[in-house]
Amino acid sequence: MLTRVLVNGADVTGSVHGGYYTLPAQIYADGSCYHSNCYCLANGSDSTDKDIIAKTQAQFASGEVAYLLQGTRTDTTIVWGQTLTGPNKQNYPVLRGEKVYRSTPCPTDYSNGESKNKLHNIGTDGYCTVCKELCIAYTVTIPATVELGNAANATATISAENVTLPTDKTLKVTVNGPFTATLVGTTDVTAHYTIKNGSTALESGDPVLTAKSGESPKIPLTFVKPDAAPYAGSYTGTVTFEVSVGSPTT
Incomplete structure (x- = not known):
């Protein structure tokens, strides 16, 4: 079972076969490998596999993908991270990088500090105009x-x-x-x-x-x-x- 895999390539036509690391562009499974929570860069020819999720360049750069890849692991077991500001800013997640936090309750901002408070911007229909979540x-x-x-x-x-x-x-x-x-x-x-x-x-x-x-x-x-x-x-x-x-x- 493979989870939290970053697909580093332009043409993702098959399933993920590998581990907690970036993988080549053309990826195939051997029939016995199951995967979930895997991400690739959206480019117009994305995978049709629902468990290989396409994200935009902006979503990669923001820290969103690094946060999703790290998942619920604790600070002592950081696998995926990313430096989001400063001269060493990184545009993609890296192994054992700087921990990424997500804002709450509106989950649209990512940072390397503690989770910051960001309120939903609620429209008259009850949905947040930023994250599009129903906010009642x-x-x-x-x-x-x-x-x-x-x-x-x-x-x-x-x-x-x-x-x-x-x-x-x-x-x-x-x-x-x-x-x-x-x-x-x-x-x-x-x-x-x-x-x-x-x-x-x-x-x-x-x-x-x-x-x-x-x-x-x-x-x-x-x-x-x-x-x-x-x-x-x-x-x-x-x-x-x-x-x-x-x-x-x-």
Whole structure:
């Protein structure tokens, strides 16, 4: 099994047969050699083998191919590298060259230093205009349980992080009731509680949190215990939160 092979030649018509090194232009397999993650320079007569991938001269010079060839190997096992700047700049990957890093989350810049942060440039269709990836992503955190004691209210924080959206879209989290808890062991003995965002009591369907791309809001909600319950005992209930992405409302 051969992986991460650089094909150094103009006419790639067969399969890769070799090792972790550059190979001559005309390459054939003996029928027992399997390969993947192999690259050649795009020149108009590229291989039809899906595992021999054509890359442009600019992609080679940028460090992209060196990064792909190195793969997930650690710093102590650098096989493929490339010097990307300075007087010794290299236009192609070399064996045991300088380590290449890729930017995140938009994976379009390569460097010899640590991975740098590069944000997606998101168009209104949700795709990055640079890397062309679909860039709708977010992490919404909602506590699984909230416990109301006898003497105090409880606070739960709803948060959104890593929000990546088209410029004309907004992430929204709404709360849905009814805000009631049922006495354990019964089906009809209930107590009503209140959820507040600041000093505002929420109703079912009210928004709790909104966020546009790049924002990371954290909204503390107060769960106000019932003034009185019909019977003493433990009460349980379920409140649901709906997460959606849509056009902002005024």
